[in-house]
Amino acid sequence: MVGNSIEENKSVVGVHPLKFSLWLIIISIIMMFAAFTSAYIVRREEGNWLEFDLPTIMLVNTIVILLSSVTMQWAYTSAKKDNLKSLKLALVLTAILGIAFLVGQWNGWAALVSENIYFGGAQANPAGSFLYVLTGVHGFHLITGLIFLAITLVSSLRYKVHSKNMLRIQLCTIYWHFLGGLWLYLYIFLRINH
Numbered sequence: 001m002v003g004n005s006i007e008e009n010k011s012v013v014g015v016h017p018l019k020f021s022l023w024l025i026i027i028s029i030i031m032m033f034a035a036f037t038s039a040y041i042v043r044r045e046e047g048n049w050l051e052f053d054l055p056t057i058m059l060v061n062t063i064v065i066l067l068s069s070v071t072m073q074w075a076y077t078s079a080k081k082d083n084l085k086s087l088k089l090a091l092v093l094t095a096i097l098g099i100a101f102l103v104g105q106w107n108g109w110a111a112l113v114s115e116n117i118y119f120g121g122a123q124a125n126p127a128g129s130f131l132y133v134l135t136g137v138h139g140f141h142l143i144t145g146l147i148f149l150a151i152t153l154v155s156s157l158r159y160k161v162h163s164k165n166m167l168r169i170q171l172c173t174i175y176w177h178f179l180g181g182l183w184l185y186l187y188i189f190l191r192i193n194h
Contacts, residue, residue, distance in 0.1 A: 022171050026178050029141060033182060036137070037189055040130045044193070050125045054194055055111040061104040062187045068097035069180040076173040082163045084156065091153045094176065098146045105139050127194070134186055138179070145179050148172050 043049070075090035109132065112118075117128035152172040155161050161169050 016167060018167065018171060019174075022174060026175070029178075029182070032137070033134075033186070036130075036134055037186075040134070040189075041193065043126055043130065049127050051127060051194065052115060052117055052125070054131075054190060055108040057104045057108040057111065058187060058190070061101050061108070062184065064097050064101045064104060065180045065183045068094050068101065069177055071097060072173050072176040076169055079156075079161050079166060079169045080163055084159065084162065087156050087161065087169075088153070091149060091156060095146060095149050095153065098142060098149065102139060102142060102146075105135055108135065131190070134190070138183060138186060141182075142179055145172075145176055148175060 071090050071093040075087050075094060078084070078086035078090055112128060112131065117125055117131075119129055119132040149172055152161060152168045155168050
């Protein structure tokens, strides 16, 4: 009888199809943000670029997302050690920090609007528009990460995440660390080029 477990389905080369798919998604996202940041540099050199200070909340958000990466790693380590109580707590804390990050992004946009920096329209500043796009697209991917995190949390509540069934938590951890690294890249890029 063929097993239906998500863990048992491996391709011929030994890489799970879901893990392979995740890496393809990550590579696609990297290429998209490379295009965005390249376009940012090219557009800035064309002129009509009004500089402004980045909202302070962006630094706070950087700390929040790095802390969420720590709690996500704690969840992964807890699953490996079958410490299911710590696993659940760490996943909940990661979700809370992820939501706090999104609230911080919203507040960052509100700070931009209060400084008359808009996404589009007659009053749009290309520098502001790029900032909205970069942070907005990252925020969208963070929402997908939170959905993935919620699925993993529900699985852990059903005792489907443990040392003998690590695929869900492993995929979630990889994606979450990627989102944290991507934000760190964006924050440093904007600090250097803004």
